[in-house]
Amino acid sequence: MTDTAVNTSQMQISDEVAISIQNMNKWYGTFHVLRDIDLTVQRGERIVICGPSGSGKSTLIRCINALEEHQQGSISVDGTLLSSDLKNIDKIRSEVGMCFQHFNLFPHLTILENCTLAPIWVRKTPKKEAEETAMYFLEKVKIPDQANKYPGQLSGGQQQRVAIARSLCMRPRIMLFDEPTSALDPEMIKEVLDTMIQLAEEGMTMLCVTHEMGFARQVANRVIFMDAGQIVEQNAPEPFFTNPQNERTQLFLSQILGH
């Protein structure tokens, strides 16, 4: 495991900025969920965001592809500034892939149709080409033989891998993961994490909200700890886990690593 950790941490991270968040604030009604978020993500970075529930970590990554609206500050993705302009939002969404806790596959479409839908309708890819791409990524997540089944016929781990393949079919430059393994049985977590590790090794820019600390140590080059809507601490995984500075980080880590 340490071998892989060394490998991935030496992977190239370019100087190019993939995501730039400046002074971002968000409220739900009067509740201040995200406070003065400043975050710059370089291309090729793999960031794990952790923190107690309600700390705003999911909200943060959901702001990046405008599933949530922020009220102050700026977010730009690949140089496109996120505003209320629907064209910009659609452009950013088609560049940024997202995986959800509950997979959110389309239950009325087959696995293959789930994967080809967005390329065909958003990218205007010819159907045949979209299907070839879909099969390529389904092979990559190791479930090409399920292509003609419906999501309801697959296990949770398989569904989540399909969800990853579905995002990859849009050839995103950035992937967001919102607790991708939290809804899975223990024996299925590994197959999903393996897929994510593989993705990381290929240099995908990734932001993962997860409690899988093993994954964070192995894959991340930066770990961000959030609490009460603020970024409390961020560091490379090794110092983050062995020598956390902030009291709240220490408490959180002792709670999740303690058992």
Place this chain on the structure above:
Amino acid sequence: MAQDHSTAFVRTQEIPPAPPPPGETGAVHWIKTNLISSVPNAIATAVGIYVVYWLLSGLIPWIVNGTWVTNNIRECREVLAGSGGGCFSVLTERYAQMLFGFEYPSEFYWRPSLAFALLFFAVPPALFPMYLPRWMLIGTGLYPFVAFWLIWGGTILTPIGALVGVMVGYYAFTKLDKYGFAAALGGGVVGAWVVWQAFGMIAGGMPGFIALDAVESRNMGGFMLNMILGVVCVSLSIPLGIVLALGRQSTMPLIKIVCVVFIEFVRGVPLITLLFVANVVLAYFFPPDSNIDLILRVIIMITMFSAAYIAEVIRGGLAALPTGQYEAADSLGLNYAQAMRLIILPQALKISIPGIVNVAVGLFKDTTLVSVISMFDLVGMIRGPILSSTDWAGVYWETWAFACILFFVVCFGISKYSQWLEGQLRTDRH
């Protein structure tokens, strides 16, 4: 072979499958478990058999001894002479009136009959798309115009103009789509309207151009009228219901308010009042010289009425979808129209099928309410011209049974179709 539980056991021989003991399967077993499993169950079975016997002992002589050839109810009574048979002669003598009304010219009965027969070619491509090639939908698209021409007659320019108008409107809609939905819709409506006006003038100029003899709306009647109203209103109210349901969900306050007010108002009013409005009051809203067809007015009202109900059924289907489906569609970069068409509506409509069918069946039966605004649909025909004629006054059972059968066949068909469709759309089977 006795097994000692304290020692390990390894099977060396397969046990071959054996037939079940006698009395565990077959008809006798079924009767035992389902009909006479207990004393109360046996009593219920006996009562049930008696009820069936009682019904059939009345019904069978009524049908078998019935007469089909007499000219009026007095002859019926003489022929039947207390045998308990039905006076079905009313059906043989008046079936044409029951089907087409009493003023539709009998020499043109073939026209609505042909339109009805064509329905069986026009509808299947829409209902069974998985079994029929897509090009057959062209027939479905052309059907309304053909059926209109056959039933109402007049110059062929009228339905052609209507068709061209729809096509021009649709073309304008697709071309203007990139400027936003409102612009596209407005452009489409204006385009269609211009074409309709132009064709209206041309058709008015040469009313004899490839013309069938015109039959006026007030001469329509019988079950034909119920079918016209039912088919047209169901097929219009489903799309309108979808639009209203989506409008009610809209984040734009104006659209939302319009939809909510419309739905709540229409649902809060009895259909019969809307029909009276259609019959009398609606005329005040149109210019004094305009002569909006009564059937058209009734179609507008029934469509509005059922669209409001269907909108609420679909809203239930939309509410049943997890928000994750919207988020997944958004996160893949699908725009609103794509997300609705490809992701949200297919699932919401699937959930809504039983409710939509419920409304559709109810709507079809409610078309008989037009009899109270003195339109002679099937019920109006039976109640009015037939039962109040001196020949057939008092032939209630036979006439109403006939009406029941006609409606039942259609409604049962709709119901069976929806069950089949639900089975087809199930995707959670292993």
